[in-house]
Amino acid sequence: xxxxxxxxxxxxxxxxxxxxxxxxxxxxxxxxxxxxxxxxxxxxxxxxxxxxxxxxxxxxxxxxxxxxxxxxxxxxxxxxxxxxxxxxxxxxxxxxxxxxxxxxxxxxxxxxxxxxxxxx
Amino acid sequence: xxxxxxxxxxxxxxxxxxxxxxxxxxxxxxxxxxxxxxxxxxxxxxxxxxxxxxxxxxxxxxxxxxxxxxxxxxxxxxxxxxxxxxxxxxxxxxxxxxxxxxxxxxxxxxxxxxxxxxxxxxxxxxxxxxxxxxxxxxxxxxxxxxxxxxxxxxxxxxxxxxxxxxxxxxxxxxxxxxxxxxxxxxxxxxxxxxxxxxxxxxxxxxxxxxxxxxxxxxxxxxxxxxxxxxxxxxxxxxxxxxxxxxxxxxxxxxxxxxxxxxxxxxxxxxxxxxxxxxxxxxxxxxxxxxxxxxxxxxxxxxxxxxxxxxxxxxxxxxxxxxxxxxxxxxxxxxxxxxxxxxxxxxxxxxxxxxxxxxxxxxxxxxxxxxxxxxxxxxxxxxxxxxxxxxxxxxxxxxxxxxxxxxxxxxxxxxxxxxxxxxxxxxxxxxxxxxxxxxxxxxxxxxxxxxxxxxxxxxxxxxxxxxxxxxxxxxxxxxxxxxxxxxxxxxxxxxxxxxxxxxxxxxxxxxxxxxxxxxxxxxxxxxxxxxxxxxxxxxxxxxxxxxxxxxxxxxxxxxxxxxxxxxxxxxxxxxxxxxxxxxxxxxxxxxxxxxxxxxxxxxxxxxxxxxxxxxxxxxxxxxxxxxxxxxxxxxxxxxxxxxxxxxxxxxxxxxxxxxxxxxxxxxxxxxxxx
Numbered sequence: 001x002x003x004x005x006x007x008x009x010x011x012x013x014x015x016x017x018x019x020x021x022x023x024x025x026x027x028x029x030x031x032x033x034x035x036x037x038x039x040x041x042x043x044x045x046x047x048x049x050x051x052x053x054x055x056x057x058x059x060x061x062x063x064x065x066x067x068x069x070x071x072x073x074x075x076x077x078x079x080x081x082x083x084x085x086x087x088x089x090x091x092x093x094x095x096x097x098x099x100x101x102x103x104x105x106x107x108x109x110x111x112x113x114x115x116x117x118x119x120x
Numbered sequence: 121x122x123x124x125x126x127x128x129x130x131x132x133x134x135x136x137x138x139x140x141x142x143x144x145x146x147x148x149x150x151x152x153x154x155x156x157x158x159x160x161x162x163x164x165x166x167x168x169x170x171x172x173x174x175x176x177x178x179x180x181x182x183x184x185x186x187x188x189x190x191x192x193x194x195x196x197x198x199x200x201x202x203x204x205x206x207x208x209x210x211x212x213x214x215x216x217x218x219x220x221x222x223x224x225x226x227x228x229x230x231x232x233x234x235x236x237x238x239x240x241x242x243x244x245x246x247x248x249x250x251x252x253x254x255x256x257x258x259x260x261x262x263x264x265x266x267x268x269x270x271x272x273x274x275x276x277x278x279x280x281x282x283x284x285x286x287x288x289x290x291x292x293x294x295x296x297x298x299x300x301x302x303x304x305x306x307x308x309x310x311x312x313x314x315x316x317x318x319x320x321x322x323x324x325x326x327x328x329x330x331x332x333x334x335x336x337x338x339x340x341x342x343x344x345x346x347x348x349x350x351x352x353x354x355x356x357x358x359x360x361x362x363x364x365x366x367x368x369x370x371x372x373x374x375x376x377x378x379x380x381x382x383x384x385x386x387x388x389x390x391x392x393x394x395x396x397x398x399x400x401x402x403x404x405x406x407x408x409x410x411x412x413x414x415x416x417x418x419x420x421x422x423x424x425x426x427x428x429x430x431x432x433x434x435x436x437x438x439x440x441x442x443x444x445x446x447x448x449x450x451x452x453x454x455x456x457x458x459x460x461x462x463x464x465x466x467x468x469x470x471x472x473x474x475x476x477x478x479x480x481x482x483x484x485x486x487x488x489x490x491x492x493x494x495x496x497x498x499x500x501x502x503x504x505x506x507x508x509x510x511x512x513x514x515x516x517x518x519x520x521x522x523x524x525x526x527x528x529x530x531x532x533x534x535x536x537x538x539x540x541x542x543x544x545x546x547x548x549x550x551x552x553x554x555x556x557x558x559x560x561x562x563x564x565x566x567x568x569x570x571x572x573x574x575x576x577x578x579x580x581x582x583x584x585x586x587x588x589x590x591x592x593x594x595x596x597x598x599x600x601x602x603x604x605x606x607x608x609x610x611x612x613x614x615x616x617x618x619x620x621x622x623x624x625x626x627x628x629x630x631x632x633x634x635x636x637x638x639x640x641x642x643x644x645x646x647x648x649x650x651x652x653x654x655x656x657x658x659x660x661x662x663x664x665x666x667x668x669x670x671x672x673x674x675x676x677x678x679x680x681x682x683x684x685x686x687x688x689x690x691x692x693x694x695x696x697x698x699x700x701x702x703x704x705x706x707x708x709x710x711x712x713x714x715x716x717x718x719x720x721x722x723x724x725x726x727x728x729x730x731x732x733x734x735x736x737x738x739x740x741x742x743x744x745x746x747x748x749x750x751x752x753x754x755x756x757x758x759x760x761x762x763x764x765x766x767x768x769x770x771x772x773x774x775x776x777x778x779x780x781x782x783x784x785x786x787x788x789x790x791x792x793x
Contacts, residue, residue: 010172012136016179019124019132029507030613036514039478043470043510054168068285075321077287083175083193091349099287100346105178108124117292 002119003045007031007063008052008081013104017050017081020108021115034058038066041073048118049078050102053093061096068097077118133180137228140176143169144221151214154205167196173220185223188238191245192216198249209248215241270333273340274358275302278326281319283350290323296343302331330358399459407459410452417444450739458496464542464551465493467505471513471540478517485524485535486517492542497549501621501641505551508614512553512637513538515611520557520635530632532556545640548623554636560629562586587627587635591615622756624773648742650759650769652735653718655701661740661759661769662729666720670734673715688717688728695719697728698779700770704754722776729775738762742769754778 004026008014011032018028029044031037035058037049049067053060060080067073077099082089085103093101102114124132147169150162174189176182192213199205219241223233275297279290294304308326312318331340337355344353421441424434468490479486497505521527521536528534539554562583569575569589581589590611614637618625623641650661669690677689678697686697697717702709714732721727740759745752745768756771 009168010136010139010176012132012139013172013176013179015135016124016129016132019128023124035481039474039514040507040510042473043506054171056165056168075284075287077289081175083171083178083190094286094349097286104175105180117296118287 001025001027002047002115003027003029004048004050004115005029005031005037005040005044005046006050007034007037007055007060008050009033009055010052013052017111020111023108024112034060034063034066037063038070041067041070046073046076048115049073049076050081050115051078051098052081053089061093061098064093064096064098079114079118129180133182134228136176136180137224140173140224141221143172144217144224148214148217151210151217154210155207158199158205160200163196163200167193167200170196182224182227184233184235185220185238188216188219188223188235188242191242192220195245195249206248209245212241212244212248216245271357272333273331273335273337274354274356275329275331275340276326276354276356277329277344277351278308278353279323279347279351281322281324283323283347284321286350288347288350290325290327293343293347294327294329297329297331297340300331300335300339300343302329304328305330333357403455403459407452407455410448410455414445414448414452417441417448421445453739457498460499461496462499462502463493464495464497464502464505464549465490467502467509468493468540468542470506471509474510474513475517475538478514479521482517483523484517484521486521487535487537489537489539491540495542495544495549497542497641501549501623504617504621505639505641508617508639509540509551509553511611511614513540516553516555516557516635516637520555520559522558549641551639551641552636553639554634556634559631559633559635560587560590560627562629562631565589584626584628587629588625590627591625648740648769649737650740651718651737652761652767653700653731654733654735655704655731656706658704658706659735659761659765659767660700660704661767662718662720663756663769663772664737666722666772668719668721668726670716670718673717673730690719690726690728693726695726695728696779697730698775699730700775701730701732703729703775703778720772720776722773725776727772727776727779740767740769 004021006014006017006021006028008017009032014030014032018030021028029040029046031040033055034051037051038058040046051060051063055063058066064078064080067076067078078097080093080098080101081104082093082101083104085101090101099118100114102111106114147166150166150169153162170189170193174186174193177186177189195209195213199209219235219237223235226233277290277293283290294302304327306328308328309324311324311326313324318324340355344351421438424438424441428434471490472488475486475488516538517536521538522530522532524534527536537556539552541554542549542551544550566575566581566586566589569586569592570577574589574592575581591614592612615625618639618641621641623639626638626640627635628638629635648661649664651664651667653660653662671690673688679687679689681687688695688697699707699709699712701707701712712730712732714730716731716734718729718731718734719726720729740761742757743759745755745757748758752768754771754774755768756774757769758766759769761767
């Protein structure tokens with residue numbers, strides 16, 4: 001079991017991902033925006049972040065940059081949840097510090113298979 | 121969709137539809153302002169609204185709108201990147217919003233829209249964009265015909281030093297190749313710097329691997345998709361090499377130790393896993409003392425085991441020895457419970473920084489007062505307490521404490537105050553988080569709960585009960601009040617965590633004066649002092665600490681209120697009473713003949729339980745019903761008595777709650793023999 005933080009401003013999407021992960025036995029911390037995620041990082045050990053890209057206030061890329069400056073999340077895998085694979089955007093996300101990405105929408109099995117790769 | 125049950129999925133889909141309608145309303149309002157002014161804020165909001173709908177539509181199986189939403193998103197992405205929106209573009213986007221709304225309304229009604237008009241809108245959008253469509257999904261990789269007998273792939277993989285800084289791990293890549301059947305045939309260590317110069321966050325090794333020729337090239341590419349640009353990679357068809365190459369899987373299995381050491385930070389995370397505990401020497405000494413006592417008792421009892429008659433004197437010494445043994449056992453148990461305890465201050469320690477950061481960001485002045493940090497709590501409980509406390513404090517600052525000017529205007533000090541307090545209260549630890557903010561907007565919470573179907577429109581609730589609705593799962597997932605006045609995201613997390621620990625959450629709010637959240641947690645999770653009672657032929661255990669007294673029922677002090685509530689007057693206090701037999705479904709209400717009333721206290725309020733007989737007091741080890749069977753209303757668990765029979769432990773808080781609502785819980789269970 002791992003502890004995964006899901007950062008997405010869409011409640012339904014976040015809940016869908018969180019439920020899927022919980023169903024697979026993971027402990028999930030939900031954050032509705034980037035700031036909340038940052039607040040939680042200092043207080044909780046996280047094994048993997050799943051971050052939406054487009055969020056109000058602190059967007060996903062800014063969040064990743066900040067996470068990479070904080071000791072607890074410096075090396076933690078961070079997967080971006082995007083809706084398209086645009087090479088330019090991926091370059092930007094990687095420059096910010098993202099580990100990888102997942103293209104929405106995804107099936108629960110795909111989600112679990114992908115995070116299994118990062119977590120083991 | 122697999123992985124979730126249908127009901128959960130349907131509920132989430134309904135939430136998605138509601139969010140989408142709100143998003144479309146915002147998008148429409150935003151589009152209408154584009155003619156006069158284009159601000160980053162409005163465009164960002166517009167883009168996110170459509171983007172969320174597109175992403176969610178796919179996930180929630182609403183495929184008929186993904187094409188339209190995608191085209192709209194592409195247009196908005198241009199605008200976000202600086203393209204000036206033309207009136208034609210705005211008009212087309214507005215048509216798109218209308219079409220999306222129509223399609224979602226169809227879905228809400230359980231139908232699927234034809235989407236016949238979508239193509240027209242998409243064409244208008246593309247035309248307005250004035251160029252060929254951009255941002256379409258990339259062409260799928262050219263499939264390579266699987267060549268069963270093809271030469272194996274040779275993969276030369278040399279990570280650049282910075283590869284691990286993005287959270288990528290070369291071992292993960294090797295493992296994935298291993299899952300395709302790959303083997304490492306060479307490791308290049310030539311780039312390794314001298315040990316003194318080694319930076320553990322950098323990667324200096326390079327690998328040459330061989331992957332079976334039958335594997336598709338695309339599958340290998342996919343393994344390295346995330347590290348494109350972070351490594352040099354050459355994938356070629358190669359002649360087979362020596363077969364005695366070490367199996368990659370074995371290397372990957374051995375290697376984590378090495379990487380952990382190199383990567384530094386991630387390794388320490390593993391080390392701090394839950395398994396160990398730091399214990400003060402005094403506690404160990406105390407336990408040693410107990411064991412010394414136990415040894416003395418044992419030798420005392422051992423002397424009785426000699427030759428000779430079993431006379432009165434010997435029996436008396438035996439009895440004395442046994443009672444001493446009981447004392448020793450008890451003391452040892454307390455010592456061991458203390459070994460597992462840690463001060464609450466460990467968790468409180470996280471809070472000052474949180475208050476500072478969140479307060480500063482929101483422009484609020486917040487003073488924090490901590491008390492009772494030395495209160496000790498079981499380690500397991502403590503570890504689960506961190507998240508709930510963070511959520512509660514954060515919500516207090518975010519939604520409770522007002523901005524300085526607003527506070528001054530309301531006649532309050534400019535700085536808000538949050539108080540965290542912990543204390544032992546009976547068999548519980550009580551942790552309170554109190555703020556002096558604006559309190560909860562109870563009418564709005566109630567309205568939303570009715571709207572969400574959590575309560576009926578005519579359900580009568582006290583203010584405290586209404587406030588507690590913020591913890592209901594359906595309530596916070598919908599984030600219905602967080603943006604206005606209430607507390608939204610995360611409060612169901614609090615509820616879930618505290619419930620898991622067998623605790624209780626209460627919230628009290630006074631408008632304008634603040635909110636108090638009270639967490640009650642059991643001192644230890646395993647053992648309680650219990651009072652055995654009899655109801656008909658069944659035995660139950662009542663936690664001793666919740667019992668105030670037992671009295672003989674005097675019929676003159678008993679009365680029945682309108683609505684069927686029985687009450688009893690104890691000295692100057694009016695106590696609601698419940699026949700335990702009826703509450704547990706063992707007999708119909710009103711037929712109890714017992715004259716024994718046990719007064720228990722929960723949440724500071726008394727409750728009288730009619731029981732048939734008081735039996736022994738003893739310590740019982742709690743066995744979870746949930747993990748062995750399932751949750752049963754009114755029961756906190758079960759225990760095994762000295763004679764091997766199973767007795768249920770009553771959940772007094774739950775019983776009291778039912779009694780106060782005038783509803784008697786109906787537990788359909790049989791006492792196991």
